[in-house]
Amino acid sequence: DAMVIQNPRYQVTQFGKPVTLSCSQTLNHNVMYWYQQKSSQAPKLLFHYYDKDFNNEADTPDNFQSRRPNTSFCFLDIRSPGLGDAAMYLCATSPVILHQETQYFGPGTRLLVL
Amino acid sequence: AQKVTQAQTEISVVEKEDVTLDCVYETRDTTYYLFWYKQPPSGELVFLIRRNSFDEQNEISGRYSWNFQKSTSSFNFTITASQVVDSAVYFCALSEAPGGADGLTFGKGTHLIIQP
Numbered sequence: 001d002a003m004v005i006q007n008p009r010y011q012v013t014q015f016g017k018p019v020t021l022s023c024s025q026t027l028n029h030n031v032m033y034w035y036q037q038k039s040s041q042a043p044k045l046l047f048h049y050y051d052k053d054f055n056n057e058a059d060t061p062d063n064f065q066s067r068r069p070n071t072s073f074c075f076l077d078i079r080s081p082g083l084g085d086a087a088m089y090l091c092a093t094s095p096v097i098l099h100q101e102t103q104y105f106g107p108g109t110r111l112l113v114l
Numbered sequence: 115a116q117k118v119t120q121a122q123t124e125i126s127v128v129e130k131e132d133v134t135l136d137c138v139y140e141t142r143d144t145t146y147y148l149f150w151y152k153q154p155p156s157g158e159l160v161f162l163i164r165r166n167s168f169d170e171q172n173e174i175s176g177r178y179s180w181n182f183q184k185s186t187s188s189f190n191f192t193i194t195a196s197q198v199v200d201s202a203v204y205f206c207a208l209s210e211a212p213g214g215a216d217g218l219t220f221g222k223g224t225h226l227i228i229q230p
Contacts, residue, residue, distance in 0.1 A: 033217060035217075041222070042205060042220035042221065042222050042223055043159070043205075043218075043220055045217035045218070048217060057217070088157055090159060092159075099147075099166050101147065101164075101209065101211065102147075102149070102161060102164050103149075103161070103209075103218060104161060105151075105158060105159035105160075105161070106158070107156065107157065107158040108157045108158060108159075110157065
C-alpha cells in the first residue's frame with residue numbers, strides 16, 4: 001500500500017562515484033519533489049517537477065540532477081558525490097488541486113559517502 | 115520572503131502530560147497553507163495536518179489539536195495525554211502556492227521526547 005516508494009533505503013557510495021536514487025509513486029500526482037535533509041536540520045528543497053517541467057532551486061549545486069521519465073518515477077542523480085552530500089534524501093509528491101495541495105513523503109534514502 | 119520559526123528546539127515531558135509545540139510564520143501572501151509533519155527516528159515525514167489561510171477553524175483529531183491564529187501568525191500544535199510513541203521531531207511548514215507546486219518552507223523542527 002506504499003504510495004511514495006524510495007529505493008534503496010540506504011545507499012553507500014564512494015567519493016566522486018556517481019549515484020542515482022529513485023522514487024516512484026502510485027498516487028498519480030502531478031508534482032514530484034526532491035529534498036535534502038542533513039543531520040538535525042530541516043529538509044531543504046533541491047528541485048521539483050510539475051509534470052514534465054523541471055524547476056531547479058537557485059542554490060541547488062550543479063552536481064545534482066534529476067530525471068522524470070514518466071508520471072510515476074523520478075530520479076535524483078548525484079554526479080560526483082562529496083562528503084558534504086551525505087544526507088537523507090526525501091522524495092515527495094503533491095496533487096495540484098486548488099486548496100488541497102499537500103506533499104506526501106516517501107521513507108527517504110539515507111546516503112553515505114565514503 | 116516566507117519564514118517559519120519553531121523556537122523550541124527540544125521539549126521533554128513525562129508521559130500523559132500535555133505538550134504544545136509552537137510555530138510562528140511569516141508571509142506576504144494572502145493565501146497560503148500551513149502544515150505539520152512528524153518525523154520519527156525512521157526518517158519518514160508523516161503528514162499530520164494542512165490548514166488553509168482562509169480557514170481559521172481550529173481542529174482536533176484524537177489527542178492532537180491545532181490552534182491557528184492569523185492575528186499572531188501562529189499555528190500551534192498540542193498533544194494531550196502524551197505517549198511514548200509521540201516521541202519524534204515535529205516540523206511546521208508553509209507553502210505559498212495555491213493551485214501550484216511550490217516547495218515547503220520548513221521550520222527547524224522541535225524534538226519532542228516523551229519519557230515513560
